[in-house]
Amino acid sequence: MIGIPLRFKTAVALVLLGLLTLLAGIGQTTIWAPAETVTATAPADAKAAPLTVIDHKLRTVEGGTVTIKVKGEGSFLLAAGRPDDVDAWVGKTAHNTVTGLSEDTKALQVERTDGEATAPTPAGSDLWVSTENASGELDYTWTAPADGDWSLLLASDGTKPAPTSISMTFPNDTSTPWAVPLMVLGGLLMIAGAALLVLKPKGGTPGQGGFHISLGSQFAKRARAKAAARASAKAGTGAGTRLSILVAAATAAVLAGTGVAAQASQTPQPAATGASSSAAPSGSASAAPAAGDSPVLLDAQFRRILEQVASATDAGDAAKDAKKLTARVAGTELEVRTQNYKIRSRVASYDARMPVRSTKLLTTVVTSKRAWPRSVLAVTQGEGNVVPQLLTLVQSSPRENYKLVGTTPLQPGTTFPSIERNGTETLSKDDKSGLLYSGEEALAGLADRLTKANSTFKDKLVEGESSPYIADTLSYQSDVVKEGVNGKFAFSHKVVPGSTVVFRTADGGALVLGRLTFNFDGTPKSEGDKLSIGSDAAVLAGGKETTSGMVLNFAESMAVYVPPADSKDPMKLVAATRGLVGAKFK
Known part of the structure; x- marks a missing residue:
């Protein structure tokens, strides 16, 4: 009885082993493929607090879009803001902070900070770029409204506990690094087994002696062409033909002599972050730039x-x-x-x-x-x-x-200076860096010019049609002195301390804003002389005439452009107005 040749047994074993290896590789991309998302939940025993902060690093810890599910009793809100704004608003109030993920990415890490038991309601705060109101349950997709970092704040009304039932769903690492190597190896084993069956032994009888395997160039070319044709014909047939495409691609790559084993999976790889990254250990979120310049x-x-x-x-x-x-x-x-x-x-x-x-x-x-x-x-x-x-x-x-503290009409014909809209530098009132004058010097010079016809700042401020306020004020004061024959009059314009704000302009200059107090002081020249005031001032003073004297107070809102230090141009009054705020008799 003739036994089964060793060559045949070996060939069958190689084919079977190759098939199993190939199926194992394909299985990693199909039935054993990792889940596309992973969900982490906050600990059920977390101690309640009036506020809960979700750290900005969690938005990018695993890459891709993060969704959040929150459950709570009654109404609550979720607000999005810059991390420093959220922290500043929370202040000393007791709160929980969701800081990261556990090692297995199944649990959210929550840190407790003790403090004040209540806070004002965060609803309606100008710090939030957006808010979501909910009752009982909220599903939220966490996206950045602009570049930079964004944190989240959860609260009810600041007095009741914020929701503690929080789960976050992150994109999962779906890469299968062993899938293609296993498929390639399986294909190689199957080809080797098939070769043993097809090729005859060299220089001996079947089952005896050595044999020589040779893949001729014509055979290799035909195999490559057939494999490529099969892959091309089935490339657009949908998810149901994925297995055939993978087998054909693997076989073609082997016969072409490419280094397929070093290639990545067919599935796109997410960024190496969070639990799957060597740069950022599990349970901690990757670092991100601060919002200092935002x-x-x-x-x-x-x-x-x-x-x-x-x-x-x-x-x-x-x-x-x-x-x-x-x-x-x-x-x-x-x-x-x-x-x-x-x-x-x-x-x-x-x-x-x-x-x-x-x-x-x-x-x-x-x-x-x-x-x-x-x-x-x-x-x-x-x-x-x-x-x-x-x-x-x-x-x-x-x-x-934010509250409105000044409304100031622009001077006729004035061009508002160009200022960076994405955020500009603000300077202290005494900062003269790169400027012809500091903010306080500019306003003090303007106040001096409005007070004195012979001010040293007369040639340092643009006057005329483009800045009529200065000329009108000086003319008004001069007319009062000329027409008020029964009185002695004095005028002063002084900068109100703490009112100066300075913004850097695009050309390196500055726009200076502030308040001046304009005082109009009148005293009768002789005993028995009377001074009269207008109906508007009379409402505040309680009468229209006085023999003792009077003081009128006006609030002046000003905006002055200061050129850069290397400029030879004068300053320019950009906006100005005044309003009567006080009147009294001496």
């Missing part, structure tokens, strides 16, 4: 704030009620409008303040200085505005909203 407001935030400011001023103007202003108006503008309402309630002919409009936003100026107080500017013009006006808004602290 503008304090995005355009969408600025427009929303401006709309609310305009609504508040419209309501106050319509009702002549300063209480309706307090949520969005402060400082000089609140003082001037309050007195304006008081005068207009008694003197119908008295001019109202220029309305605040948000419909036509010409430009914005946003600081990249992230410390508080923060100042921003808007130039707007709408119905009721004869000329564009410069609006100055200030946020005093993280938990306060």
Whole structure:
């Protein structure tokens, strides 16, 4: 009885082993393929706190889009903001922070920070670029509204516990590095087994002696052509033919003599981050740049704030009620409008303040200085505005909203200086770096020029048609002195301490804003002489005539352009206005 030749047994074994190896490689990309996402859940025993922060690093820890599911009792909100803004708003309030992932990426790491038991509601804060309100449950897709880092804040109303049932779903590493090598190896083994069956032994009888395997060039060419043709014919047939495509591609690569074993999987590889990265260990998020140079407001935030400011001023103007202003108006503008309402309630002919409009936003100026107080500017013009006006808004602290502190019409024919819209540098009032004058020097020079006809700053400020305010003020003061034959009059303009804000312009100069106090002092020349004041001032002084003297106070809002240090140009008054805020008899 003739036994089965060893060559035949070996060939069959190689083919079977190759088939199993090939199937193992294919299985890694199909039935054994890793899940496309992984979900991590916050510990159920986490101690409740009024606020919960989700660290900005978790948005990019695994690469790709992150989705969040939050469950809680009653209503709650999720707010997105810059990490430093979120931290500043949280302040000393007790809170939980979701900081990273566990080693197996199945659990969220949560750190507790003790502190104050309650906080104001974060709803409506200007710090948030967006908010999501929910009741009971929220599904949220975490995307960045702009470049840089963004953290999330969860809260109910600041007094009740924030939701603690939080799960986050991240993209998973679906790479299969052994799939292609196994398929290639399986293909090689099957080809070797087939060769043993087809080729005859050299110089001996079947089953005896040695044999020689030779893959001729014609055989190799035909095999490559057939494999490539099969792969091409099936390339567009959909997911159901994936196995055939992989087998054909592997065989063609082997016969072509390429180094397939070193190639990557057919599936795109995510960035090596988070738990799968050697650069960033599991359970910690990868480092990201800080937001130190980011503008304090995005355009969408600025427009929303401006709309609310305009609504508040419209309501106050319509009702002549300063209480309706307090949520969005402060400082000089609140003082001037309050007195304006008081005068207009008694003197119908008295001019109202220029309305605040948000419909036509010409430009914005946003600081990249992230410390508080923060100042921003808007130039707007709408119905009721004869000329564009410069609006100055200030946020005093993280938990306060921006408030309008000044509305200043641009000087006729003035071109507003170019300032970087993506965030510009703000300087301290005494910082003269790169400037012809510091901010405080510029305003002090303007105040001196408005006070004295022979001021040393007369030639250092542009005057005439492009800056009529200076000439008009000097003319008014001169006329009062000439016409007031019964009185002695003195005028002064002084910078209000703490009011100066300086923004760097695109050409290296600066735009300086501040408040001056304009005092108008009158005293009768002789005993028995009387001084009269206008109906507007009489409302505040309580009468129209005095024999003892009077003092009128005006608040002046100013904006001055200061050229760079190497410029020979004079300073220029960009915007100016004044409003009566006080009147009294001596």
